[in-house]
Amino acid sequence: MVYTYPQKVRKILRIAIPSAANSLLDIIVLALGMAFMGRFGQEYLVALSVSTQFVMLFFALNAVFYVGTNAQISRLYGARDSQSARLAFSTLITLCLLCSAPIIALAFLLISPFIAWMEVSPDSSALIEVFLLITIWSIPAMLLRNIIVSAFAAIGDTLSVFIVRIFSTGFCIGANIVLIFGLELDIVGAALSGVLTYVLELGVFAWLVWKKGRFFFESWRLVLEWRYVKAALRIGIPAGFERFLTLGSLVLTTKFIASFGDLAVAGSQIGMRIEAFVLMPGFGFMVAAMALTGQNLGAGRIQAAMDLHKTILQIASIIMGILGVLIAVFAIPLSEIFYRDEQVAQIARWYLIAVGFSQVPLVVVFVLDGVLRGAGITKLSLVLNACSVWGFRILPIWLGIWCGLGVWWVFVMIFIETYIRAFVFYLAYKKGVWKKQGRF
Template sequence: METYSFAQKLKKIFNIALPSGANSFLDIFVIAISMFFMGRLSSEHIVAVGVGLNFFMLFYTINAIFYIGTNAQISRFFGAKDKKNANLVFSTLLIGSFFICIPVLGLAFWGYPKFLDWIDMGKNSRELAEIYLKIVIYSLPVMFLKNIMISALAAIGDTLTPFMMRIFTTVICVGLNYGLIFGNFGFPRLEIVGAGYANVATAYLEFIILLGLMLRKSGFLSFELKFRYRFFQNALKIGIPAGLERLLTLFSLVLTTKFLSGYGDNVLAGSQIGTRIEAFSFMPGFGFMVAAMALMGQNLGANRIVLAGDFIKTILKISSGIMGILGLIMAIFAKEFSSVFATQEEVIHISVLYLLAVGLSQIPLIWVFVLDGALRGAGITKISLWINALSIWTFRIFPMWLLLHFGFGVEWIFVMIFIETYIRAVIFWLVFRTGIWKKPGKTI
């Protein structure tokens, strides 16, 4: 039986987690820069971009189906050293998602006015959000396609390639945002329209770069014009529960935004700033989740069950230390961080309250991320669906609704976020300990 020392396990974990986490950081950094630029215009611009991104995130539901379906299958074949089938999975899902992108784009255009009406924000904020969404929606198709390529690379442990690409495109994106929003570098001043154009242009640039890399015949993965229905079917079987989980999770975030909108635009703006600051903690969180998913799949594919479990426990230990420190920093310097994005006292105060709640619950949050990733890597996505759905809707959303209904202050909304995160982490750990994930073999 193959064994690894603690140092060897750390090396394999960080080889996947660090570039993946840094790539996530760059994604979040671009959003934060947009929010910073919007803050220089007005709090209504912050609300518009924040709510617009909430709508956009709903489509991560569909994206999650193919991301998880790709990663779970290719990591198994990579562990079993089956290059032929790994490439067939990759090609099949890239072709399949291409045809799904078209109706998804139509759904987005049909749905965004209804979404904005439902959120019920201020008139000016709504108009700005509509302007922003009309533009960024066009990046949805390439978002699906490029994330399949990123997922496939992560499945074989290559998170460095997407990260290096993202460094280049982040510089381009920030420059375009600065130029198009404020009219610098010879560009016209387009404000929120410029932010939309900059983000769409960057998304297509990333897609073109990744596609060029995947058309090469060198390396473990390469695209071929081949489609195998059974791999597409497997992806749906594995991915649909993950997609439903993401839908329910994201919708709970949107519903929380809806609850907060009842307290006024300043409260909504403060919470949006808080969530964007918190998003920086998702950088290592996402990296460790991807590492857990890939290493679980690879080791089960190679029939190394004990090693798969050891990797997950090691990830939990190191991620808890890192996220615990980041959470404390987030809580201690909440006001300083919030002041970067806003000047109004009420907006800053709400952001601070939110950051205290999430900063002090970063350790259980990373347990949720890692154990969720481990179950996904094992192909057990239905379990993750039930845990996330039941916990979030039973211990977070329903209590929030009661608090709002009985007129409690906004700080109690944040308290429920704190409590529910701990409850969900405990449930995930209890399920993981049962060993339900122990399903070796190169197929799921």
């Protein structure tokens, strides 16, 4: 099958735009949380930022379930095998439920060592502990929700998910305002609103599955088919481990920055929140690349997949390049939305210049990583990401700080490493390994 250019653009944007909009809603909630906590002082700002880093580590588990679901169901959707898709979906839901209690226990045991390792101020440390002891209870709901989101993305229906997310985001913002300011619960209110939102969202998504998920859902019958567990773990574990190493590198980078003081942490975290708005389309294009690769491989359409990859890269590079320049140019006024301090704004500016002018290579990484994941080649993705991030970013940052270089060195290495990683992913893609996967 050969798609015309308008057909390719429509197929891509039909998946990418709602996926990007979902990311936007997540980012809005995080940004508002930062703005709300900023009203109580820098220790609250640091506490929320560091707490978010801890929760992000569990996104590695989310990657196991998300990628394991998407890669299987998108391939089965391309092959029009709904019976197998239903068994795969039910198996992953069951597996997630079985893992919930151990995940919460692990999170609880890691809170104190994580706070001690981050070495932030005592006031910030106390607030982090309060926030995390409440937030960890939302992790199972988060994982179950994302299995459902992944299944809908695999069949190309990201619009339904976006509609649900609009509703839940409105609820979350309202709950934050009521609990943080109305009931004067400050950071406790922020944590409670997050837990309530995830639980509500999971309930609405379960209803959505019942109404619209007929390709991969028949009844709430829990099954555990070993072949789908094996496939999910074979694909998902490398993706999860890669996500853990990537997120771990972000946490370690925050720790490096923390050695320059709380203001440096606040500035870099504000920069990350601003960059998150720009990353929104990038995540959408990655989901599109993942789903369309799986669907076309399932149907045996290699050339169609290649044409779609080329179009995704063209559109994504233009959009991300423009957005990157904008955040670099307007770094100071954007950072002052969150917190007004000259030193904080300057550090946020350094960060945004570094990431702003490396958005094009970053979206190349996102898209080609999505191709490899959609093809089920997550081990290669793991190797490429881990070697680049830890070899060309973390190690040079550590050496630079050890040699006495300032916080600016961190941002220089972030910039350089992004270009290196994009080049490595491009070489891997040109080798064509993803074409050889065939069907599961």
